[in-house]
Amino acid sequence: EDQVTQSPEALRLQEGESSSLNCSYTVSGLRGLFWYRQDPGKGPEFLFTLYSAGEEKEKERLKATLTKKESFLHITAPKPEDSATYLCAVRSGNNRKLIWGLGTSLAVNP
């Protein structure tokens, strides 16, 4: 059964303190791994799509990497506005449905 596990569940950082969020997955035939940001009471906002092991994507202070078993979302010198829940999801095989992790709730203190 396809599964996605994210860690840690919650993370509190000081402004400027870099860190990484983890997404471990078990799927049969990965078609894509997706990172989304979710603010309270809002819908998931797309950040990155990763297709294959070794791939990296960057956007401002965020960088996503992918291996055969997990993905990392690296946050460099975060700011308070980066506070949100970061969700990881995967698509496998011929399915279009996304399988989601529970997310990492990130709080960045000024």
Add this chain to the structure above:
Amino acid sequence: EPEVTQTPSHQVTQMGQEVILRCVPISNHLYFYWYRQILGQKVEFLVSFYNNEISEKSEIFDDQFSVERPDGSNFTLKIRSTKLEDSAMYFCASSPGQGNADTQYFGPGTRLTVL
């Protein structure tokens, strides 16, 4: 920038009533989806829709649920005879239908409260 829109933002209903949640997907997208998120739980897939028919559905999507594209822009989720456990955020998404991963873009959600 094109975005998915959803109405209403919040719907309160009595148990046993029918509700219709509405979505306008991104205009040139071909696939449409509904997901739900119960408070504190993972986002769950409900259904995907392509070429005016359901292409995939989950175990959650039973006879209580139905989807429709009544015109060229709207995509609706109908829940018949709502139950307390249907209370959740419901998200609509759309994707272009091209490329390996076919990224899905989400709307802001409808918060459904069943009393």
